[in-house]
Amino acid sequence: MTVFSADHLRALDRAHYIHPYTDHEHLHAAGTHLIQRGEGCWVWDMEGRRLMDGLAGLWCVNVGYGRREIIEAVERQMREVAFYPSFFNTATEAPIRLAAKIAELAPEHLTHTTFSNSGSEANETAIKAVLWYHRLRGEPARRKIVTRTWAYHGVTLATTSMTGLTSCTEPFGLPLPGFVQVPGPYHYGANTEMSPVEYGRWCLQETERMIVAEDPATIAAMFVEPVQGAGGVIVPPEGYLPGLREICRRHGILFVADEVISGFGRLGAWFGNTLWDLQPDIMTTAKGLSSGYLPIGATVFSRDIAAALLGGGYFAHGFTYSGHPTAAAAALANIGILEHDQLIPAVRDQMGPYFQSKLHELSGHPAVGEIRGMQLVGAIELVPKGGKSALDPKIFLGGKVMGLIRQEGAIVRGIRNLIAVSPALVVTHEEVDYLFDAVRRGLNRFLHESGA
């Protein structure tokens, strides 16, 4: 359904549209890339070019584009009742069924869910619930929130304050007081003599030292992405996540697993926390919950926390669209596809290992400093001629190489000096081959064009 020409749209875009996380001068100098259509792992732009979407939209279109099951479920729900709130002792069918379905899929102790519209809101909801929970239990001094460097948790004031990326916090003079940042296990970025496992151990020691220095009795919760995504696909070294979980237990700090990217199959499990048996007190998710077909976020509570909240009187929190029936219907249909097509075991046993083998084939490439990944997420650290020590802090290699790879027919994400890749769960062997062929051609061009 295109009514306007590409040129007309670009002119209107320039005149009226403020994009998320965008340098607008750069955007309009290059010209907005207009995407028109999607099918499976592919999108078509308005010039008619077909591109392999190596980022599943924004780490979210897990079942691929154009799924009839979701489209029909949304249409059915909209015809019946497009929206009715879950306020005022009322609800519709879809969010109730979705909460029950999440309880069925999640670790057994995670029993209750409240909904929102995004990952940021799911995390913001978790923060407020944690503060209320500690007040109800008679520990109102527990108000501080601990997160890690390179973490990404969202864009509200509080979730930006949890985000460990200065590019997100500095423009707004954040973090707010009461947000404590401990080192995340980004071994490659640390320039250390330690091995990744030793560096992970050092991060744990430093985390506990900082918690003790803050006074554990003032700390409410720690938020943890099992694999840090937007901060650069940071895969935890062995022993690190269980160690972090143990520190939180020791100090009575609630452990919140932020599964906005890792939930619903990207790591070859319904939820990433199960891969390390983390038993989080709270789990947040969004993205893959509906494969991005409609906005929805979920905050999932343990039986114990839910009991305290449900017994605590009036729950003074909720968005107009908490439990939006049409978004919940999309999520139910999406989960139906994941189950019916057995996509998660397929990622775990076939596509994840194949994706990793193709990704790691790039490790000897002269433009590559390090390869990391797990199942369907991967990162390629880029180096210029001269290697890692020649990196210029003013030059954003990720953006440059992302542009070259897009010219070669695939969409990946540039972050600092790295490329992140994370396709839909429905990706085939041939599509993984196509994706990494395009990535390799992009890397070759980067070397050639930069004279490296």
Ligand SMILES: Cc1ncc(COP(=O)(O)O)c(C=O)c1O
């Ligand atoms: C781990 C994580 N948490 C939270 C968010 C925020 O989600 P949203 O952009 O839907 O608000 C993101 C988004 O990328 C994320 O990756």
